[in-house]
Amino acid sequence: MLDKSKSVHLFETAQNFIPGGVNSPVRAFKAVGGDPIFMQSAKGAIMTDVDGNEYIDLINSWGPMILGHAYDEITEAVSKAIPHSLSFGTPGALEVDIAELIVKMKPSIEKVRMVNSGTEATMSAIRLARGYTSREKVIKFEGCYHGHGDSFLIAAGSGAMTMGEPNSPGVTRGTANDTLTAPYNDLEAVTKLVAANKDQVAAIILEPVAGNMGCVLPNEGYLQGLRDLCTQEGIVLIFDEVMTGFRLAKGGAQELFGVQADLTTLGKIIGGGMPVGAYGGKKEIMDYVSPQGPVYQAGTLSGNPISMAAGLAMLKHLDTHPEVYEHINAQSAKIAEGTKENLKKLGLDYTTNEVGSMHSLFFTNVKVTDFDTAKTCDTALFGKYFNAMLERGIYLAPSQYETLFICNALTDEHVEAILKASYESLKEIH
Incomplete structure (x- = not known):
């Protein structure tokens, strides 16, 4: 288990002064369970929290860090x-x-x-x-x-x-x-x-x-x-x-x-x-x-x-630098295809959507094309998956209803680590 003691303390303190302890609701981890992680620094594709834990970042400040953190x-x-x-x-x-x-x-x-x-x-x-x-x-x-x-x-x-x-x-x-x-x-x-x-x-x-x-x-x-x-x-x-x-x-x-x-x-x-x-x-x-x-x-x-x-x-x-788009699209495609392969190996029939450097894994066997089909997802199971990935050093969006964003700093080694963690996490929660 990751040591999150400093994040836990900060969240307890924050709730005394900030509504819900966060300045934007999704950060509170209410959709996935557990306490939010407080970050200290980030460089490239890696974020480091106040306890010194490192994470491969797959939200990139919800999109703007397309070149990676602190470029x-x-x-x-x-x-x-x-x-x-x-x-x-x-x-x-x-x-x-x-x-x-x-x-x-x-x-x-x-x-x-x-x-x-x-x-x-x-x-x-x-x-x-x-x-x-x-x-x-x-x-x-x-x-x-x-x-x-x-x-x-x-x-x-x-x-x-x-x-x-x-x-x-x-x-x-x-x-x-x-x-x-x-x-x-x-x-x-x-x-x-x-x-x-x-x-x-x-x-x-x-x-x-x-x-x-x-x-x-x-x-x-x-x-x-x-x-x-x-x-x-x-x-x-x-x-x-x-x-x-x-x-x-x-x-x-x-x-x-x-x-x-x-x-x-x-x-x-x-x-x-x-x-x-x-x-x-x-x-x-x-x-x-x-x-x-x-x-x-x-x-x-x-x-x-x-x-x-x-x-x-x-x-x-x-x-x-048009090569940026070539790289992020290619890395995102590797993650999407690798995720599909993981699902196939485990006999799971979940849905993935992807375009360019944006993609999502939906915990439903329904094709997701609108809000109603998105709401067929098993959000409790997604919460377990999120926390299993977090323990393995992968930072996903803390909500089933958010897309993931790839940055240009993501290497093939990062992709391999993401897919390995994803396979292990899916296997663990099932």
Whole structure:
């Protein structure tokens, strides 16, 4: 058994001062049992906790550490930026540089506004769509999580599902009435929803690859069907690429699937690990944002110079090193295929979904294509698997309803260790 005494003590202390002892619910390990692990440091693909235990990291800060932890180019960029001040509250040169690079790398984005988190990006994009169309209703999809804005905590996945509260108290009835939901991957259902609310829907927002009910891919033609519907009905199509942006390809999911959104929300990777988000899209829509247009949105720390320095270093590297995508996709494929082989050896009929450097093992024999099929998973068994892997030095997402993310620092030796631990863990819990 790993010595976790310092983590246990820190968690006991934290609960006296922080709600639940954590600053984001999924970290509390309620979905998997046991006490959360407190990390001390990380480098490359390895995290080290306060007790000195090392783990191969398969969440990578929920996606942004695509090059691995403490990557030299990024830490050097941050170190160079720090002496010039941690914040200006004024425009800065790096904001212009990163905006220009984002527009270059994502063809659907003609203008972009920097914010401080993915939640802030999605909230702002929804307000902008409403202001642009003069409509009030929004369609989201069951199991898709777009941060903790009120409009998004209706049939949410991820943390809300993990905590057993898909519909959070504090969300008003009026907000719920303006948020329409449809099953993910069901084009007919959303078409009927639009028809029933003719000329009232401002936006359709979705994760083009869902990452918050586990990794769930869009069906063939689904994204294009939504694109055609939105064009026909004058609805703003918003792709939440906080997870997939710059991870599945330089142009994100929109490049991978060949479908462009009207607005795109970004986060994670564009901060290189620093807190950041952004939303951008067609010029005629983005020009509705204040101070150019009437839709107000502001933020004192938006375009923070430290976050911009980290994000710019990250995007420059991804823009000039296509081999990163080749490597992370290959390593992820090895893990996915090895996991399937482990399941076969053990006679287990569980489901795996993968795309690029994102993948999930679902503890169900049902093909997972939406929220309902994701909920067929045996979450108690997943909790046992999580803890068995943790004891073997593999850090998974502490929820069945989260995807895993591969980083470029993951070596073949790491992959072998992951698959060995997975086989032993699956065998142990069965």
